Amino acid sequence: MSTPTPETPPERPNDTLSNDQKGTADERVDGTPLNSKPVDETGAKEVPPTDISLISGDNKPRHYKIDNPSFFMQRGYQVLLVLGLIAAFFLVMVYQTLFGRIEQPQQMVTIEKGQTYYGLLPQWQQEIPLFSATIAKLYMKTQVDGPLHAGIYQLPENPTIAEALHVLGQGVKAAMVKVQIIEGKTSKDLYQALRDNKGIKKEVLTADSTNASIAQALDLVGILPDTVANSNDPIVNHNLEGWFAPDTYYYGEGTTDKKVLTDLYKRQQQALTKAWENRAPNLPYQSPYEALVMASIIEKETSVEEERPLVSAVFNNRLNKSMRMQTDPTIIYGMGSRYEGNIRRKDIDEKTRYNTYQIDGLPPTPIALPSAASIEATLHPAKSEALYFVATGNGGHKFTNSLTEHNQAVKEYLGVMREKKAQTPPQ
Structure with a gap:
């Protein structure tokens, strides 16, 4: 009996090397057999094997270990920076709300009965950047003792909300x-x-x-x-x-x-x-x-x-x-x-x-x-x-452009008054 010849496996795409490639599959990229150890030109000493991952084109991202101290330090600085910016913005808002000034001359302000301190806020909100009505209301709750009293008050030139509240608060006394x-x-x-x-x-x-x-x-x-x-x-x-x-x-x-x-x-x-x-x-x-x-x-x-x-x-x-x-x-x-x-x-x-x-x-x-x-x-x-006007007898006046029209309006007024007098019961 003859010994069977083993079948040659079918070719698959990209299994064969192109004619432009040098060496065989059993060789390294540089032509050295895979199972051979690198040797320097003199053959005196062995060269350590090259890490194939460095030349293989493997672009997988590197991963930090979560227990790496530098990772936590970087994240901590970022959080502190954000918190610092938020705190700075809040402090600026508080300062602008309480100490920001509206531009107006020294003047008298009349407060009518029933008006409230909150009614002062729209003017400041309109004229002062970063003015916060919420902060102003919290300030009023902690600093103002009692309701706003009706009266006439002298506000200073270019007042802050804090200064205005101080002046208006004197009405309590x-x-x-x-x-x-x-x-x-x-x-x-x-x-x-x-x-x-x-x-x-x-x-x-x-x-x-x-x-x-x-x-x-x-x-x-x-x-x-x-x-x-x-x-x-x-x-x-x-x-x-x-x-x-x-x-x-x-x-x-x-x-x-x-x-x-x-x-x-x-x-x-x-x-x-x-x-x-x-x-x-x-x-x-x-x-x-x-x-x-x-x-x-x-x-x-x-x-x-x-x-x-x-x-x-x-x-x-x-x-x-x-x-x-x-x-x-x-x-x-x-x-x-x-x-x-x-x-x-x-x-x-x-x-x-x-x-x-x-x-x-x-x-x-x-x-x-x-x-x-x-x-x-x-x-x-x-x-x-x-050029003329005369009362109508029913509230208001009638306006006319000529004397003739005016005289007629006067007659109408007198007629209305006679009617009203006739309808008035004797006392």
């Missing part, structure tokens, strides 16, 4: 008294209200005080035109009418009338200055004081908010056309204590410094304490060609 001046009332009404208020200490409004002594005591002589300061008319001379902002105020018991009047003057001056600087063009007023005079007339003519710019437009149009203003409140103010509730024909015909039926232009001083809204309306009149 004093009993507060209310000073209320309604828009359209006069300076004489204000003086009397302060005289009657037992919680206000009298320094300026003494029994023998006059317009001149009040202006001098408040150091406000310089704000009046020479025609007012040097007038021979007792109503006009040193009259501070219009210069005090009407509103409701709260002061600590024992506050002086000088402080109250000075505060109210500063508020009115700020409102007037702001409105004057942003006034509409081509107005007939030569100074802020003339605008204040007009604002007082508008205040007396209407209490309807949306009508103020229209009333302003009427007077603006009349002055530009050299027409007399012909407004009843000026007659009343010029009559002083002689006014008894009605304007008669002889009152209209009487020529006083204030009767705008008899004089051209504006009266010499304001005739009331105007609100900020009336000051704003004076310097921003509505776009209207109206």
